[in-house]
Amino acid sequence: MTEALLTVENLKTYFHLRSGLLKAVDDVSFSLAPGRVLGIVGESGSGKSMTALSIIGLVDPPGRIEGGRIAYRGRNLLEMPERELEATIRGNRVGMIFQDPMTSLNPSFIIGEQIAEGLIAHKELGREAARANTVELLRLVGIPNAADRYYDYPHHFSGGMRQRVLIAAAIACEPDLLIADEPTTALDVTIQAQILKLLSDLRRRLGSAMILITHDLGVIAAMADDVIVMYAGRIVEYADVATLFRTPRHPYTVGLLNSIVRLEDSRDSALRSIPGAPPTPIDLPSGCSFRTRCPHAVERCAVEYPALRDAAPQHGVACHLVAPGEALNS
Amino acid sequence: MSVAVAVRTGAPTGRLRVTLANLGSAWRAYARDRASLAALSFLLLVAAAAVLAPHVAPYDPYEMVALRNALPGEEGLILGADGDGRDVLTRLIWGGRISLLIGIAPTLLAMIASLFVGIFAGYLGGWVDLVIMRFLDMFFAFPLVLVAIVVAGILEPGLLTIIVAIFIALLPYITRLVRTTALSVKAQPYIEAARAGGASPWAILWRYVLPNVVAPVIVYTTTLMGMMMVLGSGLSFLGLGVPPPVADWGTMVSEGRTVLKNAPHVTVFPGLLIVLVALAFGFIGDGLRDALDPRSRKR
Numbered sequence: 001m002t003e004a005l006l007t008v009e010n011l012k013t014y015f016h017l018r019s020g021l022l023k024a025v026d027d028v029s030f031s032l033a034p035g036r037v038l039g040i041v042g043e044s045g046s047g048k049s050m051t052a053l054s055i056i057g058l059v060d061p062p063g064r065i066e067g068g069r070i071a072y073r074g075r076n077l078l079e080m081p082e083r084e085l086e087a088t089i090r091g092n093r094v095g096m097i098f099q100d101p102m103t104s105l106n107p108s109f110i111i112g113e114q115i116a117e118g119l120i121a122h123k124e125l126g127r128e129a130a131r132a133n134t135v136e137l138l139r140l141v142g143i144p145n146a147a148d149r150y151y152d153y154p155h156h157f158s159g160g161m162r163q164r165v166l167i168a169a170a171i172a173c174e175p176d177l178l179i180a181d182e183p184t185t186a187l188d189v190t191i192q193a194q195i196l197k198l199l200s201d202l203r204r205r206l207g208s209a210m211i212l213i214t215h216d217l218g219v220i221a222a223m224a225d226d227v228i229v230m231y232a233g234r235i236v237e238y239a240d241v242a243t244l245f246r247t248p249r250h251p252y253t254v255g256l257l258n259s260i261v262r263l264e265d266s267r268d269s270a271l272r273s274i275p276g277a278p279p280t281p282i283d284l285p286s287g288c289s290f291r292t293r294c295p296h297a298v299e300r301c302a303v304e305y306p307a308l309r310d311a312a313p314q315h316g317v318a319c320h321l322v323a324p325g326e327a328l329n330s
Numbered sequence: 331m332s333v334a335v336a337v338r339t340g341a342p343t344g345r346l347r348v349t350l351a352n353l354g355s356a357w358r359a360y361a362r363d364r365a366s367l368a369a370l371s372f373l374l375l376v377a378a379a380a381v382l383a384p385h386v387a388p389y390d391p392y393e394m395v396a397l398r399n400a401l402p403g404e405e406g407l408i409l410g411a412d413g414d415g416r417d418v419l420t421r422l423i424w425g426g427r428i429s430l431l432i433g434i435a436p437t438l439l440a441m442i443a444s445l446f447v448g449i450f451a452g453y454l455g456g457w458v459d460l461v462i463m464r465f466l467d468m469f470f471a472f473p474l475v476l477v478a479i480v481v482a483g484i485l486e487p488g489l490l491t492i493i494v495a496i497f498i499a500l501l502p503y504i505t506r507l508v509r510t511t512a513l514s515v516k517a518q519p520y521i522e523a524a525r526a527g528g529a530s531p532w533a534i535l536w537r538y539v540l541p542n543v544v545a546p547v548i549v550y551t552t553t554l555m556g557m558m559m560v561l562g563s564g565l566s567f568l569g570l571g572v573p574p575p576v577a578d579w580g581t582m583v584s585e586g587r588t589v590l591k592n593a594p595h596v597t598v599f600p601g602l603l604i605v606l607v608a609l610a611f612g613f614i615g616d617g618l619r620d621a622l623d624p625r626s627r628k629r
Contacts, residue, residue: 087528092528106524121529
């Protein structure tokens with residue numbers, strides 16, 4: 001493996017709320033090599049979005065990064081001054097794509113200027129060069145009549161088109177790392193496929209690495225090289241995508257994969273789901289956070305949080321029931 | 331990625347074309363509402379008359395030109411004469427200068443100041459917000475009119491005093507609206523997206539928060555203009571404004587009340603004008619609401 005582009009070590013992002021301490025991201029570590037695609041899966045509140053925001057330093061009070069290290073090309077982003085983050089990381093080396101294209105563009109400005117703004121700020125292009133470059137970007141993300149549509153306002157665009165605009169803005173400075181936080185969740189299914197294809201084509205063309213955050217396992221299967229499964233702020237399992245889908249070890253991952261509806265399912269069969277609901281993040285159960293919903297829970301699970309251990313090389317699982325090298329029978 | 335420079339020639343291109351198109355669609359959105367259009371025409375007419383007072387007013391505003399309390403139509407005076415025999419129409423035209431100024435100037439100034447203060451408070455939040463808003467909350471403990479009267483009472487009576495008094499009295503109200511709007515804009519995903527794109531806090535305040543806050547504030551401020559004109563008239567009525575014999579509409583109402591029984595027209599005409607102009611400001615506010623909505627912008 002080549003040298004890592006991004007290394008996250010023991011990241012802890014906590015929220016000090018009136019009602020208690022919310023560990024949104026708790027002791028998360030992973031590393032990402034240049035050009036690889038890392039999928040982060042988990043349900044709402046599992047800490048996947050907060051992990052992304054922590055990387056670009058956009059955790060707002062009452063949230064705070066309490067510990068850990070986020071190294072981008074060896075530099076710790078947590079110690080980087082705000083101004084340098086603005087100038088060199090956000091929108092420059094790291095491009096971010098958000099979930100809701102309908103509200104992620106400034107309604108008062110033409111879309112072209114919103115993209116050109118980044119080019120002017122980060123690449124020190126002149127106004128005219130930035131405009132020409134932006135038109136080229138719009139063409140690249142598949143917007144017809146790009147030169148004219150540069151002057152349109154966000155409300156002239158459909159959801160899918162707006163997501164294309166946001167992708168253009170994110171890749172404008174040819175970032176090393178793209179972070180896509182549920183990039184297709186707010187879109188129609190047909191549009192989702194187009195946007196995913198666009199995203200993966202552009203990423204390959206730029207050679208960027210990508211962190212793809214989603215709750216859609218189908219998207220992960222289609223796009224990711226490696227996968228992290230998060231539950232209640234922690235990583236419960238990580239592996240390369242083939243291993244994870246073929247031999248999932250953590251009961252939560254198994255449950256997630258089991259809940260996928262298959263074509264061969266009969267019409268009358270009930271939808272499979274994981275019983276119960278995710279725990280309130282402020283009031284987590286003792287020991288393993290998943291034990292209250294886990295079909296295999298034993299006494300030890302309530303006492304001690306299972307450490308993330310290698311069940312096989314490059315395959316980590318945080319479960320007491322999975323001994324190194326041993327598969328969980330489910 | 332290669333750089334393709336598209337060169338276009340001919341009539342307005344690029345940014346200028348967009349600006350012109352925006353003005354066009356804003357005007358169409360405004361003009362769609364007939365009442366706003368009528369209100370604007372009416373107000374422009376009144377303002378033009380006031381500005382051109384020396385040329386359009388039939389008489390001298392301070393000179394006795396007819397019998398006292400001459401009724402409308404008598405002695406060739408369309409709106410009659412007041413208790414001192416001065417032409418009511420002439421005094422209305424001259425009075426418009428002061429009354430319109432009182433309605434517009436302090437409100438506009440208060441809007442500009444409030445935009446700065448309110449956006450800082452709302453966007454920065456924390457202790458900045460706390461200090462600014464608690465300070466302004468003190469003014470909320472008293473009715474707006476009372477604040478204006480106190481400020482006007484401290485200073486020498488005069489036009490500037492009224493402007494200052496209304497400016498101060500309005501600040502907390504407009505600032506509160508700006509702050510609330512800034513708070514809701516701050517929560518919009520496009521702010522987070524801008525930050526993730528590396529925009530500096532200043533860029534976000536100027537290019538993201540301000541443009542999205544300004545429209546509702548302009549609308550609110552416009553409707554306030556009519557009310558402030560009435561308030562200014564009230565201050566003049568109490569003797570805190572422009573001293574006689576200078577006419578503003580509020581003073582004219584005040585002077586007319588002594589002869590109300592015999593010559594109601596001396597009070598009714600300036601009163602009616604105050605009501606109509608205040609109403610017109612309200613309708614203009616409605617029209618601006620449509621005109622300033624970015625969704626009204628056509629391609």
